[in-house]
Amino acid sequence: xxxxxxxxxxxxxxxxxxxxxxxxxxxxxxxxxxxxxxxxxxxxxxxxxxxxxxxxxxxxxxxxxxxxxxxxxxxxxxxxxx
Numbered sequence: 001x002x003x004x005x006x007x008x009x010x011x012x013x014x015x016x017x018x019x020x021x022x023x024x025x026x027x028x029x030x031x032x033x034x035x036x037x038x039x040x041x042x043x044x045x046x047x048x049x050x051x052x053x054x055x056x057x058x059x060x061x062x063x064x065x066x067x068x069x070x071x072x073x074x075x076x077x078x079x080x081x082x
Contacts, residue, residue: 002067007046008043008046008047008048008050009046010046011043011046011055012043012044012045012046012047013044013046015040015043015044015055015058015059015062016044018062018064019040019044019062022062026040026041026044027040029058029061029062032061033054033057033058033060033061034057035054035057035058039054040058043055043058
């Protein structure tokens with residue numbers, strides 16, 4: 001299964017959903033990822049100041065990969081980002 005996240009709110013909701021599906025508390029996930037429970041809460045609430053390294057650690061702990069793909073209808077040229 002895959003999900004699309006285009007905002008911190010959406011990414012936080014995905015992480016929360018994955019955590020809950022695995023029956024983990026925020027504290028459990030934090031311990032698995034080497035993070036603080038408070039940071040898990042901040043990310044799940046969609047705070048836009050979260051460090052990408054912590055998000056990647058959470059995704060790793062949830063046995064999930066982050067994939068970057070062009071949006072539908074895009075030609076996929078990386079230069080479009082700049």
